Amino acid sequence: MRISAKKVYEVLKREGVEHIHHANSVITSCQFLRNGALLSRGSIEQKGLYQTPQNSDKIDKDMGVWFDVFADSVDIHHRASRLNAYGPVLFLIDIELLKKAYTGGIWITKLNPTRWEGKKHEDKWFTSVKEFENNFKKGEFNQMLVFRHCGGELSFKKYLKEIKLDDPNQKSKHTKIDYYSMAFGALKISMTEGGIDVPIFRRTCVGKCSCINEYSSDMARTDQMYMPKPIKSD
Template identity: 50%
Template sequence: MAGLPSKHVYEELKALHVTELHHANSVATSCLFLREKSLLSRGTVERSGLKQTPQKSDSQDRVYSIWYDVFMDTVDIHNRASRYNEYGPVTFVFDVDLIPKTNTGKIWVTKCNPMYWAGKSEGNRWFQNKHELSEEFIKGDFGQMLVFRHCGGELPFGRFLTRIVLDDPKLRNEDGVDLYSMAYGGLRAAMSESGLNIPIERRDCSLRCKCRKGYKDDENRTYQMFDPFL
């Protein structure tokens, strides 16, 4: 497996005019991150005895030994795909200048989502060198993710978390509580515990976005992803 010098990854993203990094998750898991002032790997949360919303990718993350790694996207998947993000309705938006400040030395970059790694060689799972990254990395390809492996499973926000984008499914739970309002309140409460004050934006979808239909079609999963409490 080839980790790339963070300087090379940063320079390539800047050359492609990538200015922001994204991480999407459930409301409950995002609240945990806000209380800790850091993105945490799935394995780190589990090892610490904390609770997090289950993800479809959990089994693959264990199989491929990326359970203790922190993932970030170079594109807003919800906007790009015009559907809700499978990983959650909360999107943390970071300044790309976070990269040279992480002190991880190297960053791994996937060629495709690990959910599709079965039968692929290491060379078809990860970018192997700077030349490959320059030739094959595509801005807007959300299968190509940044993976922070040597950060102890924790990536502090520092001053680089610029805003939070929250989906609005236009749904209420069985108690009649608006899911967006419930999620917003949970995120704000988590920030108050850690002294953060990050702007929360209601996601403004295009007319062709299918997110609300998706949320409506799987209401049980939607309630789970928007519930601040586990």
């Protein structure tokens, strides 16, 4: 069900949410910065731009959310103490965007679309304002904000506050440069091209975060997530 941006803003503020979060790869994040907006997977494809493939792409198309923009209420990497499967670049966007920018209505999931097969509509989405008010929980990973009526683009130029970037402590075999430095430079250049100036912070993990081990155990995937240009086959 479409819920007004004003109501979503009120509930998020009540729950102590100050930012909406979106994680992605370096290449895809650079496309966002150049355009000054979060772009849906379908919008990037329509523009003829490159984006890092995601395991959920076919599901998103099948489930009718290919042209929707997704965001979370928390930093999943921090909360789960592991890497975010969608990428090492995290955008933190002031939730004032919901109140001051035109976003249309917002839909809130109950389940990640990767788990929708065979589910009824009411099992996928919050279906009333009251249900949303009574059951939304900050940091519940299945409860995602979905911008379905924003033309596949959620402009964030005035509201992007900072970017967090993971440091996997590894070098790329393609460039011989450490991933963090390479990604940082690509993001800064893209910000300049998009007329954006926000700080990029190196993520500081706490507790027993497993991200470093996860990055080093799948270097092919790490390459995909960090390379600022598509990787050519050997």
